[in-house]
Amino acid sequence: MAYQFDNVRVLVVEDNQHMARLVRTLMSAIGLRNVQIARDGTEAFDALQNSTFDLMITDLAMRPIDGLEMTKMIRNSDDSPNPTIPIIMMTGHSERHLVEEARDAGATEFLCKPLTANNLYQRIVSVVEHPRMFVRTSAFFGPDRRRHSEQAYTGVERRTSAPMATPVEARA
Amino acid sequence: MAAQFTQPSSDLKQKVGDSSAEENQLATAALSDALQKLAPESMDHIVTDIAALQSIEAPFDADKLADIYGRAHAIRGLAGSVSKPELSELTDNLCRYIKANPGLESIDQRLIIAHLGAISLCAQFAQIDQATYFPLITALRDATANNHTYTKQ
Numbered sequence: 001m002a003y004q005f006d007n008v009r010v011l012v013v014e015d016n017q018h019m020a021r022l023v024r025t026l027m028s029a030i031g032l033r034n035v036q037i038a039r040d041g042t043e044a045f046d047a048l049q050n051s052t053f054d055l056m057i058t059d060l061a062m063r064p065i066d067g068l069e070m071t072k073m074i075r076n077s078d079d080s081p082n083p084t085i086p087i088i089m090m091t092g093h094s095e096r097h098l099v100e101e102a103r104d105a106g107a108t109e110f111l112c113k114p115l116t117a118n119n120l121y122q123r124i125v126s127v128v129e130h131p132r133m134f135v136r137t138s139a140f141f142g143p144d145r146r147r148h149s150e151q152a153y154t155g156v157e158r159r160t161s162a163p164m165a166t167p168v169e170a171r172a
Numbered sequence: 173m174a175a176q177f178t179q180p181s182s183d184l185k186q187k188v189g190d191s192s193a194e195e196n197q198l199a200t201a202a203l204s205d206a207l208q209k210l211a212p213e214s215m216d217h218i219v220t221d222i223a224a225l226q227s228i229e230a231p232f233d234a235d236k237l238a239d240i241y242g243r244a245h246a247i248r249g250l251a252g253s254v255s256k257p258e259l260s261e262l263t264d265n266l267c268r269y270i271k272a273n274p275g276l277e278s279i280d281q282r283l284i285i286a287h288l289g290a291i292s293l294c295a296q297f298a299q300i301d302q303a304t305y306f307p308l309i310t311a312l313r314d315a316t317a318n319n320h321t322y323t324k325q
Contacts, residue, residue, distance in 0.1 A: 002195035003188040016246050018217045022210050022253075029206035030199045054184050061245060084180035092248045092264060114252025114260065117203030125196065128188055136176045144177065 003128065005031040009051070012037050013044040013058035013070065014090075023057060023090075026120060041065030045073055049081050055127060057111075060091035060102065067091075068105040075106035075142050083141065084134055086127040090115070106142025108132055207253060214250045218259065221247050222295045225288055230281050237279065240288070241270045247291075258294045258305040262287060265309065269316040283315055 010032055014020040020037045027035050036051070038044035040062045047053075056074075060067040071087055074080050089107040091098060102110050109123040132143035191199070221243040228236050244263040251260035266287040273279045290308050294300060 001190055001192055002199065003191040005188055007187045008184065016249060018214065018246075019249055022207075022214065022250075025210060026203055026206050029202045054182075054187065084182070086182075086184070092245070092260075092267075113249050115207070116253075117200045117207055121196065121200045121203055125191075128185055131180065131182055131185070134178050134180055136178070 003031070005033070007034075008032060008055065009034040009036070009053045011035075011044060011047055011051075011053040011056045013039075013041065013056065013062070013067065015039050015059065015062045019059070022115070026115070026117075030121065030124075041067065041070030041073065044070055045077075045080075048074065048085070049079070053082070053085060055086050055088070055124075057088045057090065060089055060093075060098070067107075068101055071102070071105040071107055071142075086131070088123050088127065103145050104140070104142075106140075108143050211254045214254045218247050218250055218254065218256070219295070222259075222291060226292050228288070230285055232279070232281055232284055234276060237270055237276075237284070240284065241267060244270075244287075244291075255299075256294075257302075258300050258309065259291060261305075261309050262291050262294060262312070265312055265316060266291070272316075283312070286315070287312060 010027055012020055012023050012027070012035055014023060014037065020039075024035045024037065027033070036047060036053070038047050041058075042065050044056070044058065045065075058067045058070065062070075065073075067089055071089070074085065074087070075083050077083075086108040087106070088109045088111050089102045089105075090111045090113055091102070092113045099110050109126055111119060111123050134142065135144045225240060225243050228240060232240065244266045248260055248263040248267060251257070251263065266284070269283060269287070270279070290312060293308075294305060
């Protein structure tokens with residue numbers, strides 16, 4: 001049995017037309033044919049307000065609003081229509097600080113260019129099979145930035161200003 | 173404020189159902205085929221952008237640098253997927269250098285020329301082994317190392 005993507009709508013945000021077409025073609029290759037392209041963060045935010053999407057795949061570097069700013073808007077704006085939509089962030093850079101910036105903006109997954117078949121498919125599988133718990137603190141709203149629950153951890157909770165409200169078991 | 177955890181309601185899993193390991197392998201293979209088929213088109217875009225880069229003459233003002241950055245950024249995104257890691261690395265280094273030096277006064281025009289020359293050189297060969305291009309990239313990286321401090325694209 002294979003995933004049935006017939007009813008899944010994807011919003012691809014990419015300012016490079018060829019790269020956008022490339023991503024759309026790749027999506028189509030696995031059956032994801034309901035794909036809309038937005039050329040920047042502003043256009044993407046408008047598209048989200050006018051349609052319903054199940055998944056976003058966005059470039060990081062765009063103008064005038066880049067992928068990081070757009071993700072923060074989607075997660076935090078009062079008028080955001082879908083603050084919890086899964087967002088896969090693509091970038092040509094893989095430096096740790098960029099990964100952390102994407103994570104702190106609220107990206108669900110991080111995907112480094114060049115795109116490879118395996119990396120892209122794995123991110124989609126991850127979004128489908130392992131939907132991330134969302135966390136809201138005074139300074140952040142987005143997917144739980146802790147990827148692994150340390151069930152055996154018995155030390156002091158480091159998130160001192162924001163003690164966990166739900167048991168660790170519930171997040172596993 | 174205490175951290176509040178919620179599991180967003182999503183019907184994505186219900187929509188797509190399950191997929192076996194074998195089907196996942198087939199899907200990955202389909203993606204790989206699609207990438208291969210797109211490679212010539214991607215290469216055409218790279219060649220067009222490299223030709224445009226070659227036509228930009230020094231001295232580089234802000235507009236020219238913005239054009240160089242945009243084209244190098246586009247090449248960087250595609251080069252890796254068409255087995256051109258040397259172009260990917262060179263354009264990556266060039267993008268970082270320009271981004272780390274937003275003011276014209278801090279740009280060393282000779283380094284831009286050196287990058288464009290190296291990109292042009294690498295583009296002339298169908299395939300280059302790493303031993304050939306690595307010293308070139310290393311030299312350019314070293315030359316620009318002090319300015320690679322940007323934190324945001």
